[in-house]
Amino acid sequence: xxxxLLTDHYELTMLRAALASGxxxxxxxxxxxxxxxxxxxxxxxxxGTGRVLDALADFRFGDAELSFLRDNQVVNEQTLExxxxxxxSGDVYGYREGECYFPGSPIMVVExxxxxxxxxxTVILSILxxxxxxxxxxxxxxxxxxxxxxxEMGSRRTHERAAVAAARAAYLAGFxxxxxxxxxxxYGVPTAGTSAHAFTLLHSSEYDAFQAQIDSLGADTTLxxxxxxxxxxxxxxxxxxxxxxxxxxxxxxxLAVAAHEVRQMLDGLGATKTRIVVTSDLDEYAIAxxxxxxxxxxxxxxxxxxxxxxxxxxxxxxLVAREDAEGALQAVAKKSVGKPSRGGRKNAFRALEDGTxxxxxxxxxxxDPAPEGxxxxxxxxxxGGEIVGREPLAAxxxxxxxxxxxxxxxxxxxxQGDAVIPTVFT
Amino acid sequence: xxxxLLTDHYELTMLRAALASGxxxxxxxxxxxxxxxxxxxxxxxxxGTGRVLDALADFRFGDAELSFLRDNQVVNEQTLExxxxxxxSGDVYGYREGECYFPGSPIMVVExxxxxxxxxxTVILSILxxxxxxxxxxxxxxxxxxxxxxxEMGSRRTHERAAVAAARAAYLAGFxxxxxxxxxxxYGVPTAGTSAHAFTLLHSSEYDAFQAQIDSLGADTTLxxxxxxxxxxxxxxxxxxxxxxxxxxxxxxxLAVAAHEVRQMLDGLGATKTRIVVTSDLDEYAIAxxxxxxxxxxxxxxxxxxxxxxxxxxxxxxLVAREDAEGALQAVAKKSVGKPSRGGRKNAFRALEDGTxxxxxxxxxxxDPAPEGxxxxxxxxxxGGEIVGREPLAAxxxxxxxxxxxxxxxxxxxxQGDAVIPTVFT
Numbered sequence: 010x011x012x013x014l015l016t017d018h019y020e021l022t023m024l025r026a027a028l029a030s031g032x033x034x035x036x037x038x039x040x041x042x043x044x045x046x047x048x049x050x051x052x053x054x055x056x057g058t059g060r061v062l063d064a065l066a067d068f069r070f071g072d073a074e075l076s077f078l079r080d081n082q083v084v085n086e087q088t089l090e091x092x093x094x095x096x097x098s099g100d101v102y103g104y105r106e107g108e109c110y111f112p113g114s115p116i117m118v119v120e121x122x123x124x125x126x127x128x129x130x131t132v133i134l135s136i137l138x139x140x141x142x143x144x145x146x147x148x149x150x151x152x153x154x155x156x157x158x159x160x161e162m163g164s165r166r167t168h169e170r171a172a173v174a175a176a177r178a179a180y181l182a183g184f185x186x187x188x189x190x191x192x193x194x195x196y197g198v199p200t201a202g203t204s205a206h207a208f209t210l211l212h213s214s215e216y217d218a219f220q221a222q223i224d225s226l227g228a229d230t231t232l233x234x235x236x237x238x239x240x241x242x243x244x245x246x247x248x249x250x251x252x253x254x255x256x257x258x259x260x261x262x263x264l265a266v267a268a269h270e271v272r273q274m275l276d277g278l279g280a281t282k283t284r285i286v287v288t289s290d291l292d293e294y295a296i297a298x299x300x301x302x303x304x305x306x307x308x309x310x311x312x313x314x315x316x317x318x319x320x321x322x323x324x325x326x327x328l329v330a331r332e333d334a335e336g337a338l339q340a341v342a343k344k345s346v347g348k349p350s351r352g353g354r355k356n357a358f359r360a361l362e363d364g365t366x367x368x369x370x371x372x373x374x375x376x377d378p379a380p381e382g383x384x385x386x387x388x389x390x391x392x393g394g395e396i397v398g399r400e401p402l403a404a405x406x407x408x409x410x411x412x413x414x415x416x417x418x419x420x421x422x423x424x425q426g427d428a429v430i431p432t433v434f435t
Numbered sequence: 436x437x438x439x440l441l442t443d444h445y446e447l448t449m450l451r452a453a454l455a456s457g458x459x460x461x462x463x464x465x466x467x468x469x470x471x472x473x474x475x476x477x478x479x480x481x482x483g484t485g486r487v488l489d490a491l492a493d494f495r496f497g498d499a500e501l502s503f504l505r506d507n508q509v510v511n512e513q514t515l516e517x518x519x520x521x522x523x524s525g526d527v528y529g530y531r532e533g534e535c536y537f538p539g540s541p542i543m544v545v546e547x548x549x550x551x552x553x554x555x556x557t558v559i560l561s562i563l564x565x566x567x568x569x570x571x572x573x574x575x576x577x578x579x580x581x582x583x584x585x586x587e588m589g590s591r592r593t594h595e596r597a598a599v600a601a602a603r604a605a606y607l608a609g610f611x612x613x614x615x616x617x618x619x620x621x622y623g624v625p626t627a628g629t630s631a632h633a634f635t636l637l638h639s640s641e642y643d644a645f646q647a648q649i650d651s652l653g654a655d656t657t658l659x660x661x662x663x664x665x666x667x668x669x670x671x672x673x674x675x676x677x678x679x680x681x682x683x684x685x686x687x688x689x690l691a692v693a694a695h696e697v698r699q700m701l702d703g704l705g706a707t708k709t710r711i712v713v714t715s716d717l718d719e720y721a722i723a724x725x726x727x728x729x730x731x732x733x734x735x736x737x738x739x740x741x742x743x744x745x746x747x748x749x750x751x752x753x754l755v756a757r758e759d760a761e762g763a764l765q766a767v768a769k770k771s772v773g774k775p776s777r778g779g780r781k782n783a784f785r786a787l788e789d790g791t792x793x794x795x796x797x798x799x800x801x802x803d804p805a806p807e808g809x810x811x812x813x814x815x816x817x818x819g820g821e822i823v824g825r826e827p828l829a830a831x832x833x834x835x836x837x838x839x840x841x842x843x844x845x846x847x848x849x850x851q852g853d854a855v856i857p858t859v860f861t
Contacts, residue, residue: 017614019628030647077620134591165560166747168597188443194503202445207754210767221456261771321592328633341636345687
């Protein structure tokens with residue numbers, strides 16, 4: 010399916026006017042950067058890079074797209090001709106997926122002609138802003154959960170396709186699995202789930218429902234115990250499944266109190282290995298508050314797919330340099346009140362001291378080597394139109410673990426604060 | 436593209452266990468209702484109904500979907516066989532799209548066997564929760580804007596496919612147009628847009644950029660005037676386009692002050708008909724604050740596509756009745772602490788007095804006629820598996836206008852408050 014119309018109307022009118030004026034073929038450098046972190050957050054997480062590369066590969070104007078643009082007089086024939094043979098032929102550099110990020114530094118750099126690079130603004134920002142918002146929230150939840158696994162189960166609380174991307178972003182930030190089958194099928198994210206209250210209500214009794222579930226899914230399944238009376242349900246569950254019962258899920262009430270009571274009951278019934286999974290409007294704060302409760306796993310829905318109060322990252326796509334009439338690359342920047350941009354092609358490095366991050370270094374001499382004690386953050390993703398930066402999702406997940414481990418411990422305070430390291434422009 | 440895997444894992448394990456226990460074929464009634472309105476809102480707007488019908492038509496398990504489920508051992512062979520021939524054969528009733536809604540009443544009712552109806556939970560909720568959240572926020576913005584048109588331009592701030600649905604939802608709630616070309620091509624939403632700062636920066640001077648844009652798009656275009664200096668840009672704009680200049684756009688600074696200054700300048704230059712469009716992180720509050728400013732149109736991005744603080748509606752999909760072992764339909768309800776449900780198939784009506792809504796009436800005798808002075812809210816969408824409730828998007832847009840016009844004036848207070856009419860269960 011073509012991604013070409015996942016684009017703002019004005020990208021095409023700009024293209025049209027630039028083709029007419031002759032400026033369309035000027036070499037241009039666009040940079041993606043975040044104006045700020047989500048309110049009070051200490052760090053952000055880059056996610057969506059792999060999906061950007063997929064969208065780039067599918068960015069083609071076929072007959073259907075061209076007919077729409079012609080019929081609605083969005084552009085003229087000269088522009089339609091350009092679009093019909095559109096292939097991005099430039100270069101893209103970017104932070105690797107899973108890397109932490111800080112405000113102002115170039116998370117992605119797109120170089121090409123103005124014509125070919127301007128068209129990609131909308132779809133690149135849509136993907137990075139959404140996926141990074143989810144991953145940034147998910148990373149905090151993963152840290153709050155410590156060694157306990159989290160299942161992402163928020164599909165029903167977000168757009169049906171956003172749900173698939175959200176499951177992917179949460180997984181790369183450290184979630185253990187997702188309820189979303191399409192995320193399993195498309196991205197190989199492990200999927201999980203057993204039953205809802207409807208299953209218990211469907212049967213003539215909770216006893217019958219548990220029996221049916223155990224018969225079908227085995228004693229190692231997770232039984233949902235809060236449809237009627239938790240204590241009674243736990244007794245029925247162990248009576249039917251025996252001490253081999255995999256887990257019970259509690260989805261309502263005071264989860265800390267309920268977890269303690271259920272643990273005591275399970276232990277008393279000999280089900281000492283049966284795990285307790287809790288769900289019900291959890292976010293990073295609620296997870297942290299349950300740290301001392303006998304909980305073995307969390308299910309998180311609404312809060313992770315909506316970025317826990319920050320449903321979008323604040324990334325923008327700005328022209329920072331372009332060829333002048335003589336063919337020389339010139340830095341450019343707008344001066345809009347309160348929203349200025351920094352001109353010039355940049356490079357970014359993470360400065361480290363004894364393995365701990367101390368600053369995001371942004372230089373305007375892209376060719377310079379990494380400053381001593383720092384590692385480079387920009388990697389080649391597309392070279393001359395050819396995608397070279399693909400990697401397995403597992404690599405991004407692994408990278409996130411290392412990247413977050415480098416941050417000062419203050420990064421994990423859940424209270425509101427500033428970025429944990431400064432962005433230094435040199 | 437099949438929508439069948441836009442589904443939570445547990446819907447399929449429940450199906451598997453219910454097929455094994457024999458309960459899968461019990462007749463079942465699921466209802467979608469909102470637990471509450473978004474925080475402080477006076478009313479909600481139902482959106483996504485048409486997209487739900489599209490998703491239902493595409494809910495088919497083909498070879499790719501079945502292979503994934505088999506290879507990942509999500510279900511067993513008996514379940515795969517059921518899925519291979521899955522076609523929803525039941526009935527669906529619902530609020531018509533664009534209708535206002537209030538907490539607790541059945542926004543959608545799905546009747547069929549448990550097996551066929553349970554599978555639809557995730558995709559129905561994803562669509563209704565997302566689209567209704569956007570439309571509910573958009574409706575407030577439209578009212579705040581009065582007769583001034585609003586362009587939806589938030590695609591870059593949300594998932595790339597969610598952006599298309601958001602543009603559709605904003606349009607049905609009264610937005611004039613969208614920047615999103617896919618929303619134009621898929622749903623016929625009018626699209627709009629002219630240029631960004633990058634276009635000005637691309638050219639050697641603002642003068643050159645404006646000239647190029649006017650040459651290509653005509654004097655009736657919208658010129659972006661805040662790249663460098665607003666006053667200078669306005670002078671250049673009128674110098675080049677003359678008094679026929681369509682509009683100028685201001686995207687930064689104190690918009691009220693800037694609008695007054697620019698209006699005065701335009702009038703002084705004879706461009707008395709040139710419109711002023713403002714953009715830059717507008718939400719319903721900022722729009723209302725600009726009511727007295729000489730603004731002719733708004734562009735709204737982030738806040739509308741993220742539901743202006745409420746990115747998801749609080750809709751759930753609950754089993755309210757099912758056949759018992761003797762074939763009789765029984766009301767069922769869970770008792771979970773703080774999250775109980777109300778058993779029994781329901782019907783919903785809007786009570787009116789002198790044309791003004793006074794209550795959302797919910798009855799548990801679905802066959803009864805509309806109480807006097809009320810109009811029925813549930814309409815047939817699917818009959819015996821056949822989709823009968825499709826309608827043009829324009830009809831939903833028109834309905835929203837009438838539905839919102841019926842609400843007490845208090846509905847339009849932007850301050851936080853309770854639902855403007857009560858939901859009365861009889």
